[in-house]
Every structure is written in structure tokens, then in C-alpha cells.
Amino acid sequence: MKREIEKLAIVRLGAMGDIVHSMAALQFVRRAFPGLKISWFVEEKFAGVLEGNEDVDEIITVDLHSLKREFSFLALARMVSKISGAGDFDLVVDMQGLIKSAIVARLAGANVAGGDFSSAREGVASILYSHRYRIDCTLTAPYRFASLLGQALGVEITMAQLERKSPYLGWSAENIESSVAEALDGARREKIAIFVGASNESKRYPPGRFAELCDMLGERYDIFLLAGSEAEREDGELIEGRGGARLLPPLNLDTLKFVLSSADLVIGGDTGPVHMAWALNRPSIVLFGSTPVEMMMQGERNIAISSGAKIANPCGGFDKSDRSIASIAPEKIAQEAERLLS
Numbered sequence: 001m002k003r004e005i006e007k008l009a010i011v012r013l014g015a016m017g018d019i020v021h022s023m024a025a026l027q028f029v030r031r032a033f034p035g036l037k038i039s040w041f042v043e044e045k046f047a048g049v050l051e052g053n054e055d056v057d058e059i060i061t062v063d064l065h066s067l068k069r070e071f072s073f074l075a076l077a078r079m080v081s082k083i084s085g086a087g088d089f090d091l092v093v094d095m096q097g098l099i100k101s102a103i104v105a106r107l108a109g110a111n112v113a114g115g116d117f118s119s120a121r122e123g124v125a126s127i128l129y130s131h132r133y134r135i136d137c138t139l140t141a142p143y144r145f146a147s148l149l150g151q152a153l154g155v156e157i158t159m160a161q162l163e164r165k166s167p168y169l170g171w172s173a174e175n176i177e178s179s180v181a182e183a184l185d186g187a188r189r190e191k192i193a194i195f196v197g198a199s200n201e202s203k204r205y206p207p208g209r210f211a212e213l214c215d216m217l218g219e220r221y222d223i224f225l226l227a228g229s230e231a232e233r234e235d236g237e238l239i240e241g242r243g244g245a246r247l248l249p250p251l252n253l254d255t256l257k258f259v260l261s262s263a264d265l266v267i268g269g270d271t272g273p274v275h276m277a278w279a280l281n282r283p284s285i286v287l288f289g290s291t292p293v294e295m296m297m298q299g300e301r302n303i304a305i306s307s308g309a310k311i312a313n314p315c316g317g318f319d320k321s322d323r324s325i326a327s328i329a330p331e332k333i334a335q336e337a338e339r340l341l342s
Helices: 016-023 024-031 043-048 064-069 073-084 099-108 123-128 141-153 158-164 178-185 206-217 229-239 253-262 272-279 330-341
Strands: 009-010 037-043 058-062 089-092 112-115 131-133 191-195 222-226 265-269 284-288 302-306
Touching: 009 099, 009 141, 009 158, 016 043, 016 141, 016 272, 024 037, 024 141, 037 099, 043 058, 043 206, 043 253, 058 073, 064 073, 073 222, 089 099, 089 141, 099 112, 112 123, 112 141, 131 141, 141 158, 141 284, 191 253, 191 284, 206 330, 222 229, 222 253, 222 284, 253 272, 265 272, 272 284, 284 330, 302 330
Parallel strands: 009 037, 009 089, 037 058, 089 112, 112 131, 191 222, 191 265, 265 284, 284 302
Antiparallel strands: none
């Protein structure tokens, strides 16, 4: 039954890809509750992912990582005070299912919803919820998060709705780096954006294989390489020039969103920036090794290519020592890229 609420808080502290996928349901929540105020608790470093989304009325940042780096009771007290005083919420939904996110949710309000013991990432977190819901962990990620939010609010959010979603990542034009905008404007062919890095080595496609892919595609397309960390940029420098590929400078989040929205195709591993392409309704190819393809929602324009590695527990963690992603042939990626761009 549909709840009668005026103020909703969502707790999804990280990571980038999960935040992106969790946001997909908001436009349908907004349609069901036109006057609803939606607040979102998020780690400070990921706040920019939410900025520009018209369905988020308030972004409330926390910095739990700072407590790990340098703990003090004063800093803890300030953070607790900020969370507990953030608002008088009718419902708080923990979309992350960790003990830390459940504590944040409980501090934010008394009426808390989340996954049940078998559905929460850390089952014990469910003890802190007032309402617990069963969510099939093998469902594709955006639908899994939408199902939790829909059940908590008493409304149905379907796969069909998610497949017909509107793009939902926004950015400020003032923050777009002019040199990057000029580089994209100067492209005379269809543009491919390749994100060369990943949050974990098991999700990282080797730079040598990316270089082969650029050689295959460079004669027909303009290729732009995206990289963030120093290690990722070293990989980008190894690839740059192959097939005419160009490494863009480090990007702020607004410029990253702009680049991805301008690309005709985005290619990369199972990582947040690549999943942004789906959120922006841009074609994408996501490469999977140790993580299950259910981490994305596939469709005609957004496809997964898997190494075929056996996933021991699709509902749990993944094997960070797995390097099977390297076995994906560049020829296969190039073939799918040609098909999508045709």
C-alpha cells in the first residue's frame, strides 16, 4: 500500500556506480509522489554524482572516511549531530545495506527501511531497520535498488519503466573545462570514449589490449581516453596515439558527465564512470571479469561482454585476484562497437 509521506531520506553513501544505479528510480518516485521532498545522505567525495539531478532536493554529505584516517570523539560527535539534525523525515531508506549505512539511517530517523537479513549486504545491518524487505540479489543492479525503494514506499517500479527512463545525470555548464569541450567540438567523426581505469585490478582491462582495440577502431572513429588516478593516466599514456586515440586531461565530475553525454559510445570495465553512460542513455560496452553482468542493465544500446569467469557467489563479494577480464578479445569488443555505431 502506498505510503503517505512528505519527507524521504535515502542513504547511499557510495560507491559511484551504485549511487548512479540507485538514482534511476527517483524519477518514478517523483511521479508517484509529486510533492515529496527527497534528501540523500552520501559520502562527501561522491556528492558531485548527485548534483544536477532534479529529483534530489537536498544532498547531505558525511565523511566517514575521515574518521578512519584520523579518529576523534569531537569529529564523531559533530557528524552524529549533523546526521541526527538533518531533518524530520517520515521515512529513511538504506539503499546500501551495510552496518555503517544502517547506523547513518538510524541516526537520521526512527522509521527506517532496508533489505532483510538475507538481502542486506551485511545481514546484521537489518537489525536496525523498522521495515525489512526481501530483494533478489541476482536481479540487475538498477532494478534491485528500485525494488527496495518501491517496496518501502508502497509503489511498483518495473523493469519496463527503467528501460524507458529519461537521462538523469546533470551538470553545470560553468564547470565544464573549455579545453575538453573544444576537443570534442573538433571531432569530425563519431566519438568513442574509453575509460581505461577501474577501482580494482580485477576490473581493469589491460592497456595493451585497449591499444589493440584503438588500432582496430581508430581509422573510422575519434577516440578519447578517460583516466583519473595517476596509475590510470600512466595506462592512458601507454595507449595514447594508438589509432589516433587522445588522452583527455583529468576531469572534474561535471566535465566527465558532459564528455559521456557527448560520446556516441562508451567502453570500459565495470566501474562507475562507465555506468554513467547508461544513466545518460548513451550506448555502452561494459567489460566484466570477476564481477557478474547483473551489475548493469543490458539493452539494445548497453551491452556486457564477459570473460566467462565462474562467479562463485553472485550475491556476495568478488574475487579480487581474478584477472580473467584480460581474456576478452579486442576483436570481439571492436565487432560490438561497430554494430552499435552502425
